[in-house]
Amino acid sequence: MRVMDITYAKSETAQTALRLVRDLQSYFAKQLDLACQCDSTKTGFQAIQWSRDQGAHGGGERLVAKNQKFFDRAAINVSQVQYDDLPDKPLGAATALSTIVHPANPHAPSMHMHISWTEMKSGKGYWRIMADLNPAILSEKFKSAFDECLKAISGRFYDEGSAQGDKYFYIPAIKRHRGVAHFYLEGHNTGDALADINFAKSFGMTVIDCYTDIVSEVFKNNPAVSEADKKTQLAYHTLYLFQVLSLDRGTTSGLLVHNQNDVGIMGSIPSKIDKDLLLSWKTLVPDPQKVLIQALVDVFKSPTPCPVEEDQKILLAQVVRNHYQKHPEALKLQASGNSLPPTVVNHK
Numbered sequence: 001m002r003v004m005d006i007t008y009a010k011s012e013t014a015q016t017a018l019r020l021v022r023d024l025q026s027y028f029a030k031q032l033d034l035a036c037q038c039d040s041t042k043t044g045f046q047a048i049q050w051s052r053d054q055g056a057h058g059g060g061e062r063l064v065a066k067n068q069k070f071f072d073r074a075a076i077n078v079s080q081v082q083y084d085d086l087p088d089k090p091l092g093a094a095t096a097l098s099t100i101v102h103p104a105n106p107h108a109p110s111m112h113m114h115i116s117w118t119e120m121k122s123g124k125g126y127w128r129i130m131a132d133l134n135p136a137i138l139s140e141k142f143k144s145a146f147d148e149c150l151k152a153i154s155g156r157f158y159d160e161g162s163a164q165g166d167k168y169f170y171i172p173a174i175k176r177h178r179g180v181a182h183f184y185l186e187g188h189n190t191g192d193a194l195a196d197i198n199f200a201k202s203f204g205m206t207v208i209d210c211y212t213d214i215v216s217e218v219f220k221n222n223p224a225v226s227e228a229d230k231k232t233q234l235a236y237h238t239l240y241l242f243q244v245l246s247l248d249r250g251t252t253s254g255l256l257v258h259n260q261n262d263v264g265i266m267g268s269i270p271s272k273i274d275k276d277l278l279l280s281w282k283t284l285v286p287d288p289q290k291v292l293i294q295a296l297v298d299v300f301k302s303p304t305p306c307p308v309e310e311d312q313k314i315l316l317a318q319v320v321r322n323h324y325q326k327h328p329e330a331l332k333l334q335a336s337g338n339s340l341p342p343t344v345v346n347h348k
Contacts, residue, residue, distance in 0.1 A: 006055040009082035009093035013125060016197060017117035018080050021097035024115065024204040025078045028099060029063050031208055035216035036070040045076070050261045058082045058093070062264050070219060072102040072237075075267035092119045097204065098250075100268035101211070106225055106233035108218035109135035109142055110240070111211045112268065114250065115204050127188040127200055129161070131207045132169055134179035136236035137229060142214050146181040149210035153203050154183060161185045168335045171243050173284040178243045234305055237270035238277045241308070244268055245296060245320055246289060247335040255321045262317035263310055272305040288327045295319045
């Protein structure tokens with residue numbers, strides 16, 4: 001694979017953040033390989049690069065799971081966008097790890113984690129740290145383990161992160177959360193740069209270890225999967241798509257900023273969804289989101305279960321981008337914590 005010529009940020013703090021998220025990316029891929037007992041001589045992940053403005057303003061690499069025996073979808077994405085040569089841009093650099101794992105076995109929960117450092121040219125910067133456990137079939141044991149993990153690693157930040165996570169991942173239309181354990185810190189900056197970096201690293205490593213222990217147990221025990229289990233998983237994967245494409249501000253802002261990594265941004269979407277179930281939620285959302293849900297459903301031409309491959313991802317990205325360009329007021333209907341990051345408020 002050709003290595004792209006990518007220009008990364010000059011800032012030392014942005015460079016430190018990039019090393020951190022790359023280390024977490026590598027560690028997570030290694031631990032997932034161990035969890036599914038993949039052949040150590042063959043990585044279970046394929047590296048795919050992308051660039052922003054031909055690399056002039058950064059880019060990134062996503063590791064995509066190749067082993068469909070264990071993973072429905074899994075993507076571990078690292079990116080850094082920087083505007084060192086554009087003085088009119090208030091954003092200096094945005095460096096992020098964003099990862100989602102959807103195991104193939106419905107008894108193994110999905111997990112999303114995001115750790116990012118955003119640095120403004122004014123000198124201000126902040127961390128965005130989140131993790132959430134998303135089971136299709138609830139296991140109280142796994143929920144408890146993940147909750148305890150979040151409490152242990154976040155310490156004095158747990159109450160805030162848990163409350164904001166519960167708020168952010170709630171789906172008003174169907175009156176439920178996307179998952180069962182949520183943590184979300186927005187605008188995190190204690191004033192102690194080293195402590196904040198160490199917290200981000202420890203949080204990522206601890207969540208990775210907790211989650212890979214969970215999926216390793218499922219992969220090892222290999223519980224039988226019934227047709228009812230598959231239907232439950234399909235319904236949950238549909239809900240996941242619904243939440244990400246109609247409520248998630250991070251996804252929407254990424255699509256509105258540029259169209260140079262649509263497939264990567266859509267990397268969190270599971271491999272199949274139930275379009276009839278998705279359509280049934282249309283009547284439950286406010287205007288103009290009814291238009292959005294119908295347009296999302298129209299992307300899928302085959303009968304349920306509908307595959308979500310690269311072609312569908314590109315179309316879904318276009319639908320979301322077109323909708324919010326036409327209906328910018330609908331951004332107010334998306335999920336939020338107590339504050340909105342500058343990259344979302346001023347996504348241009």
